[in-house]
Structure formats: structure tokens, C-alpha cells
Amino acid sequence: xxxxxxxxxxxxxxxxxxxxxxxxxxxxxxxxxxxxxxxxxxxxxxxxxxxxxxxxxxxxxxxxxxxxxxxxxxxxxxxxxxxxxxxxxxxxxxxxxxxxxxxxxxxxxxxxxxxxxxxxxxxxxxxxxxxxxxxxxxxxxxxxxxxxxxxxxxxxxxxxxxxxxxxxxxxxxxxxxxxxxxxxxxxxxxxxxxxxxxxxxxxxxxxxxxxxxxxxxxxxxxxxxxxxxxxxxxxxxxxxxxxxxxxxxxxxxxxxxxxxxxxxxxxxxxxxxxxx
Ligand SMILES: NC(=O)c1ccc[n+]([C@@H]2O[C@H](COP(=O)([O-])OP(=O)(O)OC[C@H]3O[C@@H](n4cnc5c(N)ncnc54)[C@H](O)[C@@H]3O)[C@@H](O)[C@H]2O)c1
Numbered sequence: 001x002x003x004x005x006x007x008x009x010x011x012x013x014x015x016x017x018x019x020x021x022x023x024x025x026x027x028x029x030x031x032x033x034x035x036x037x038x039x040x041x042x043x044x045x046x047x048x049x050x051x052x053x054x055x056x057x058x059x060x061x062x063x064x065x066x067x068x069x070x071x072x073x074x075x076x077x078x079x080x081x082x083x084x085x086x087x088x089x090x091x092x093x094x095x096x097x098x099x100x101x102x103x104x105x106x107x108x109x110x111x112x113x114x115x116x117x118x119x120x121x122x123x124x125x126x127x128x129x130x131x132x133x134x135x136x137x138x139x140x141x142x143x144x145x146x147x148x149x150x151x152x153x154x155x156x157x158x159x160x161x162x163x164x165x166x167x168x169x170x171x172x173x174x175x176x177x178x179x180x181x182x183x184x185x186x187x188x189x190x191x192x193x194x195x196x197x198x199x200x201x202x203x204x205x206x207x208x209x210x211x212x213x214x215x216x217x218x219x220x221x222x223x224x225x226x227x228x229x230x231x232x233x234x235x236x237x238x239x240x241x242x243x244x245x246x247x248x249x250x251x252x253x254x255x256x257x258x259x260x261x262x263x264x265x266x267x268x269x270x271x272x273x274x275x276x
Contacts, residue, residue, distance in 0.1 A: 003073040005029045008083025010037025012185030016208035020216040056083045056109030062116035070120035079117035081110045082132040088196035091145045099146045106150035126172035131158045133177045139236040143196030174222035180211045192265040202257035203232045207274050
């Protein structure tokens with residue numbers, strides 16, 4: 001059976017990804033900074049699944065998990081860097097500790113997991129690292145600026161490392177950046193009234209299972225960047241190309257985002273979304 005490690009898999013997208021991979025026949029190692037949450041998801045995922053407490057800020061711990069997966073199963077086939085944190089607010093209102101946490105988890109955590117996974121994968125000459133980034137990794141995100149900065153860095157790291165693997169003649173290892181629009185997980189559950197988080201509700205809110213299904217397909221057909229949904233990537237990249245136009249459109253775009261956020265709040269509170 002192929003083996004996979006998923007970080008931050010104690011809930012939200014990571015949990016859905018762990019379940020999707022187990023359904024696809026992977027032996028999944030469910031990890032999270034919250035060891036109990038990881039154990040609960042592992043129990044849900046079924047036989048063969050393992051769990052560990054893993055803080056992705058700890059490079060040595062990431063390396064130990066990667067080495068152990070390769071040692072006990074003969075190979076490490078897939079590593080999903082999913083752990084992430086979002087604190088909203090204007091850049092000048094967030095304190096140094098808040099900025100640091102987002103950079104440490106979202107950027108350094110992604111780097112730690114990738115480097116750790118590449119060690120056994122380079123020895124085997126094959127493997128796949130999937131980094132869950134965000135649309136905030138490809139365009140500026142008003143209200144979520146420090147988060148977006150941490151995700152832009154993770155994006156540059158992911159694509160750049162893929163280029164360097166090919167530059168080094170390593171063809172058997174894939175690296176993918178997954179950039180979902182806002183997804184209904186605990187990350188957003190406390191932000192329905194937060195105007196700074198309106199951008200996360202400005203497109204079509206995704207269900208964790210939708211993101212996980214796309215990640216599942218990506219394991220079959222790897223590609224460097226997967227944007228969910230694709231049209232949002234095109235829309236936002238266009239705005240990114242014309243920053244002066246974006247500045248003019250900003251008041252309109254943000255009030256539309258707030259309107260959608262209020263609409264989602266109503267639907268969710270009335271139990272009309274997500275539909276089962
Ligand atoms: N929810 C969204 O709208 C959305 C959209 C795009 C991208 N993302 C990204 O998807 C990923 C998963 O987000 P989510 O929505 O499921 O969030 P979530 O808050 O629901 O889950 C994040 C998980 O990461 C874990 N975690 C936090 N810090 C950690 C650390 N230092 N080490 C290990 N685990 C840690 C948490 O315990 C939690 O289980 C994140 O990288 C996030 O930035 C989320």
C-alpha cells in the first residue's frame with residue numbers, strides 16, 4: 001500500500017484529505033499539533049491508519065516522521081503539508097507574535113515538511129509533495145495580508161523547489177501547490193461576522209470534501225498548481241495584473257464580499273448550507 005503523511009489533519013481540510021487518501025488505499029499517517037484530534041481522525045479513517053502529534057514548526061520532528069514512514073513501510077509516497085493558521089486584521093494592527101505565528105506555521109512549516117519528505121523521496125527517486133496553500137498565495141488579500149504574505153512565500157518555495165528538482169535532473173518527484181478559495185472549516189467558522197475575513201467568502205465557499213476530492217485526483221495526475229475553482233484563479237490573477245484598477249474597484253469588491261459573507265451566514269445559520 002502507498003503511504004501518506006498529512007499535517008494539520010486533526011480537522012478541517014486535513015481531516016477530509018486524510019479520509020480521501022485512505023479511501024484511495026493509502027496507509028495514512030494523520031498528524032496534527034493537537035495529538036488527540038489526530039488520533040480521533042485516525043480512528044475515523046480506519047485500519048492501518050496511524051496518528052502522531054506533530055508541530056510543523058519543529059523541523060527535526062518532521063524529519064523523524066518522514067524517516068519513520070519510509071523505514072516502516074519501505075517508502076514514503078505522499079506528504080501533504082496542510083497545517084495552517086489564519087489571523088485576520090490590518091497589517092499594522094497585528095503584533096509581532098501574530099505575524100510570526102503565521103510565518104512559522106504557514107511558511108516555515110511548509111518548508112519543514114517538504115524538506116523532510118524530500119529526504120526519503122530523493123533516496124527512492126520518487127514521491128509527491130502536495131502543499132495546501134490558498135488563493136491568498138497568488139494574490140494580495142485585503143484584511144488577511146500577513147496570512148497572504150506567508151502563503152505567497154510558501155507558493156514561491158513550492159514552485160521553486162519543483163524547478164530545482166528538475167534542474168537537478170530529478171524527474172520522479174512531484175511537487176504541487178493547491179490553492180483553494182474559502183472553504184467551510186473551523187478556520188472560517190468563527191469569522192462569519194469578521195469584515196476582515198470577507199475576502200474568504202467572496203467566491204464560492206467550498207466544502208472540505210470538494211477540496212479533498214481534488215487533492216485525491218491530483219495524486220493520480222500531478223500538476224504544479226491546482227486552483228479551486230479554476231475561474232477564481234483567472235479572475236484574481238487578472239486583478240493582480242492591474243493593481244491601479246484593483247484599487248479603484250476595491251470598495252465595490254469588498255462590499256460585494258461582505259454581502260456574500262452575510263448571505264452565507266444566513267444560509268449556514270438556517271441549516272440551508274452546506275447541503276448534505
Ligand atoms: N478554510 C479556508 O478557507 C482555506 C482556504 C484556502 C486554504 N486554506 C488552507 O488550508 C489548510 C487547512 O486549513 P483549514 O481550513 O482546514 O484550517 P483548520 O483551522 O480547520 O485546520 C487547521 C489544522 O492545522 C492544525 N495546526 C495548526 N497549527 C499547527 C502546527 N503548528 N503544526 C501542525 N498542525 C497545526 C490545527 O490544529 C488544525 O487541525 C491551511 O493551510 C489553510 O491555510 C484554508
